[in-house]
Amino acid sequence: MVNRPEEIMENLSTTVVIAGEAGQGLVTLSQILTKTLVRAGYYIVVTQSYQSRIRGGHNSYALRISNREIVAPTDAIDLLIALDRNSINLHLPELSDHGIVVVDDKVYSEIHPQVIRAPMADLADDKFSNSVALGIVASLLGLEKGMITKTLREFFDKHAHNTSDHNAESLWAGYNWISNDSAKFPRLPPPTLPGGRLTLNGNEAIALGSIAAGMKFFSFYPMTPATSIGTALAEHAAKMEIVVEQAEDEISAINMAVGASFTGAPSMVATSGGGFALMTETVSLAGMTETPVVIVVAQRPGPSTGLPTRTEQGDLEFVLHSGHGEFPRAIFAPGDVEQAFHLTIKAFRIAQKYNTPVFVMTDQFLADSYRSTRPFDLRELAPLNPCADSSIAANPHLTYLVTDSGISPRIFPGMTSHCVKASSSSELVIADSDEHTENGHLTEDLSVRISMVEKRLRKLDGIKSEIIGPEFIGLSEPDTLFVTWGSSRGSVIEAADALVAKGRRFATLNFLQIWPLDPKNFVSILEAAKNVVAVEGNATGQFARLIRRETGFHIKKTILRFDGLPITPEYILDRI
């Protein structure tokens, strides 16, 4: 039994875990529940844990629910829906002291004070037992019957025709059964959020961010946990008039994106470690040809195939230094779903403005983590129009015009300024992967080389001037400052909160932009803390090393996790 740290308890959150074999319909059940909760006005944090197989094995979907803001997953389980016996064996030790298990009485026949055995066979046909389970959970949580039924119906109407009624009836059977039974489970407190919230995971937010940013071309080769970005985009491609293309390999995917971008279409690729490795030659190409491209790296534990369906933050240094030679880049690392949306847009803006590759680093945890997300205010977004910026600064056009900012104005092949159809041969666009003169042709003139290297690197100054500095959250002049990046943000914040609630001075410094870094933004904060601890999802403390390299500040303490699971507040608290 896991003792939930009381600090976290104070959040008064409830964690529901639905667990079973792959192929048992666990995800459908979970998603209906998730959406209903978001619609009802709860905060949620979802953690999906699955294996590299399609049927069997053990998967789980953990749904943490609260009516106060929560940003992290937690370890303790309050309500376990076990779709198989194995799930009970595995998760019983994680049950909180008031936690309970719901299971089909055919699956588990023992008497256990925390286990509710539901007579599934009596309640509905075998095919619909997941809906029964859903009804039971909804009822235990105190969700309104109509609300859950509505979401369930929507789902089955869309995905599985003609089963909507049967599923709804089964849901009610479960719902009512619990009402008759003694419901020993505390109902959820009343929700606090207004309506209009979106149920989104990290990958969907990236997909939507890219669309909102004006992306026109996306190419991919399937790879977990990046694939679902492409799936979301494919779903919307026709409507949004964007090209979504599955390539023969990752090398092709990113080269297509570069070709697309060369014609003016903002483009993106998404992959994971091994696939990204294959793209690195072209990252360097994009740097050299000054072709904007957004690259999403969705991390999973390496090296190599590693744990292909789990999470890790182990590719920071690889991404930061990917590609041979030296050229500017930016790296964003969203800490939650909302940031995933906005940072993707920012990534497009930086890529398009500085004509260089820009990265969004995420990981399996965030990719699959649903959250209740504030609706995006699209009016805030100035449309990114690749044509608006283009102007001929020279005649004939010079692709690599040397400027103070290092940024050369772009036009696109076949078009002239403002995307007007070209009509003269002075409007040619010549790009080259070799070192080149301003006009884009290859050169071996070594003084031109120097000016081109300097021009390219100057762009980093501009990128630096628009850095999103780290978020400082917590008490000022803390005794201990947690430093983190990317998806570990939420757990670090909640861990610090818990410690503050205990009367200790803790704060967090969360980096959403990993590169470039501007020491001015944070060194004084590091120095002001008595104690600095880096919290990262890798085995070697990559970000802490980077901080030292860039600032000289040595973060000597680290809390690292590399077993494939996301960092949780408990994980941190156990190590402090």
Add this chain to the structure above:
Amino acid sequence: MVNRPEEIMENLSTTVVIAGEAGQGLVTLSQILTKTLVRAGYYIVVTQSYQSRIRGGHNSYALRISNREIVAPTDAIDLLIALDRNSINLHLPELSDHGIVVVDDKVYSEIHPQVIRAPMADLADDKFSNSVALGIVASLLGLEKGMITKTLREFFDKHAHNTSDHNAESLWAGYNWISNDSAKFPRLPPPTLPGGRLTLNGNEAIALGSIAAGMKFFSFYPMTPATSIGTALAEHAAKMEIVVEQAEDEISAINMAVGASFTGAPSMVATSGGGFALMTETVSLAGMTETPVVIVVAQRPGPSTGLPTRTEQGDLEFVLHSGHGEFPRAIFAPGDVEQAFHLTIKAFRIAQKYNTPVFVMTDQFLADSYRSTRPFDLRELAPLNPCADSSIAANPHLTYLVTDSGISPRIFPGMTSHCVKASSSSELVIADSDEHTENGHLTEDLSVRISMVEKRLRKLDGIKSEIIGPEFIGLSEPDTLFVTWGSSRGSVIEAADALVAKGRRFATLNFLQIWPLDPKNFVSILEAAKNVVAVEGNATGQFARLIRRETGFHIKKTILRFDGLPITPEYILDRI
């Protein structure tokens, strides 16, 4: 006119440059001269500069000669053999004050005090004018006629049948012509080196090192400046009974090497930046499967295609962080030809002992730089026998046996300990790119994950215990300490020498092993210096950054070069 810093002059060296179009036979001429000088007992440093084309353009071969030890190229030219007019235009400004030019009088008709116009047409048939030029240089330098004739004959007997006599006669014509003419050029001082020296460039030294180390498999896809490693190996493959295989791409090349190594054959690949980028996924595979492989990265200026035939040290950070996920590696960076040989052998030893990828980083300058090399004492080399180390520590064999050192004893498929033919099914070798149990099968057990990550990373401690520390050369407690790595070593040493000769306190710290680093080996040296200057062939000071990351020591001053040419002592002295 270039004023040669007198400090360098003190070395009393002579720089001969042979320049002309690609395809004019410049390399043949130069190599005969080079070999003759080495045989005669001179120190030499060669710098080859060529373009990415086969005919035309402008190439040069600079041959610095001395009877004292020299380790760097220099900028000033003492004797220019101009095979075309363009070479005179380009190089006249680089002539030292006593320097002279030799040119065909048909090519250059003006009178210039420093230009000797040779009546080539009178001296030999057009086809043999390079041999005439060679005769002239040999004579000017005071080389013995018989010696140069011998080398020339050997060369033409081997490479171009039946022209040996004609070439020799032409050589003599040139030789004698100069003797008749007033030879205004100072002869070389008498040589000081004993016989038996090898004429080797960096790539040949790597090729020979790999053979001496016991390499059995080499695969490649052609890429300048790495290709000539494969060429040298192909030449010796049949005799040495090694497999040299051209692959369909770099991805295949390194995967073949991994497959070869899996069966116990020590293997190597060689490539340059862009080709290496394609290999990074497999670097990670080698790390995960614990398969030794030696990877030579011969650098050229990037990003992307960059300047494909020039030199740079711009891929350090990329190589250091290449491959997704975290695993141990070692990186060696030879500073000269002799080091190239020995460090290649060391790379094999470390790779084979720790079952992990190991890198040798070189660059175009060193790759093509001939030196007079002390013959290698092969008796010093303990033969690397992959079979000797293999022992079954467990029955059945466990590929990934967890040990204190992190090193798991290996056997090879089809064989058991000591490469005895297998005879039982407990002698199976199972390797996996997924996270795995000790027996090599994939696992999703997260506690096994942790122990495997730790096991792999523990190997770095062993690698650290065998680090080759940096060379400290120069005055103790220097006012200024130059820090450098790889092929820039020689120029840094000579620049410091020159400054010391002027009465200043300079020293150099040259890193031959880039990773791992052990601060204990050098931090006190850095701290003892009043002033530390990093000298690197890149634009951002990558090694200086790495030092800061690993030690906190901030090297604030850098002398960087990124125009495609090697760093020279003059380049450093101009910036100090």
Add this chain to the structure above:
Amino acid sequence: MVNIAEYGDYETAWCPGCGNHSILSSLKKALVSLGLEPYQVLFVSGIGQAAKTPHYLNCNLFNGLHGRSLPVATGAKLCNPELTVIVESGDGCNYGEGANHFFSAIRRNLNITMIVHNNQVYALTKGQASPTSEQGFVTKNQPEGVFSPPFNPIEIAVAMNASFVARGFSGKTDHLATLIQSAVTHRGFSLVDVLQPCVSFNKVNTFGWYNQRCYILGNGYDSTDREQALRKAAEWGEQIPIGIIYQNLRPIYDERFPFLSKGPLAKSPVRFDRVSELLDHYL
């Protein structure tokens, strides 16, 4: 004598009803019929459902990267020709990511066997189109259906003069076992493309679909006749031929390296006397 038990009996991570189960049992049968001991065989696989196969067999195994099993197999075979080297992977792995290696392997003609579990889909990543997916095949990532015509590995292998080209069907396990046996016995590069129903992601090319269409090439069929083979190879649709479609006896690549006949390179000592002779070359 080797028996099937030596090849082990493992729990798999495959779906019930997946064609891979039958392929695994055909494989074991073939290995036993060939009299091969587990330690004489090296499997090299990529990443995908198919690529897990050798994990469920007692044998030497290098389970490498998606798409890269052929190069690993090539390096291994070149350094130890005594091993029976079998590549085992999916259609996506071999004809998608790794297609360049497939074409090179055909040309190189090393004495290795390549078994492709062709389920016409990327299964492990949850059902995207693979190069062999049929036109119109609808997936979550191809909601409008596949546009391009499928890649026909058999046809291209024959056109490239591959040394041994066969098609099997997981539903015909005995036939498949014989095919694998012939492929391994064949001197040269041998391809066995195996039609394999994926019950989870390919609802078009099901067991029934294949079963209805697949017919075994009769005795009258001469697999050494390239013209005929080319025509047979193009057959796909209502009738799908299975069996050995084509074979020839081109020189094998192992012959390029006469010293390989001495055995595994791991065992060959470093001849310092020869190294010494090499160095003289640079004097």
Add this chain to the structure above:
Amino acid sequence: MVNIAEYGDYETAWCPGCGNHSILSSLKKALVSLGLEPYQVLFVSGIGQAAKTPHYLNCNLFNGLHGRSLPVATGAKLCNPELTVIVESGDGCNYGEGANHFFSAIRRNLNITMIVHNNQVYALTKGQASPTSEQGFVTKNQPEGVFSPPFNPIEIAVAMNASFVARGFSGKTDHLATLIQSAVTHRGFSLVDVLQPCVSFNKVNTFGWYNQRCYILGNGYDSTDREQALRKAAEWGEQIPIGIIYQNLRPIYDERFPFLSKGPLAKSPVRFDRVSELLDHYL
């Protein structure tokens, strides 16, 4: 009217006598005959001697990576179908490093043209064997000569049902110009494999060698007959056919995206109203 001067006249970095010079002039001729203005054409090239070609032409150019010109061209064409997109690179680039893209491009059948300067050698890297090098071809890196049979791009393209497959010879500039013109005009993926003597590194397949063997396919030859084309494609040796070997009118990939008919995607504005509708999807 466009004239040849508009395509410029540049100094090249090629050897005197290199077949690339003639290919360049055929290219210019073809572009002018097609009435294409330089700004309507986008060349995409890789790395190698051949890949330098578009640098010697006035036109839009993306000179990318060795082996990767086809994917870049694919991305470009998909986002701006108004451009005439021509891939220009060598045999090593397209059939070696980039072979996977070649096969995919054939299947995808975008309306682009691919011109391969096939000198049967890796020239820029100084003469290693390429996939099209003949058996026995000796190089510094293959001192014992090439062991594998050469890759025949024409044969494989026809076998894969490529939409347009032609072979030219740099020595027949007018014929080559016409071929290129037809290829560009053809709706769909079109391959023009051009035999190109490399005077520096290929001393076997010289101008004379090609010139003696190449014959132009006569009027009697029906390039829409696939059976015949397969036979023609296999012809190599004493007699080498040049001309359009095969063509068909398969649907082109551009059609997969109906909205492409509206013009370049760079110009299509972000429809926030539709984004807003998308978001509703997640409510």
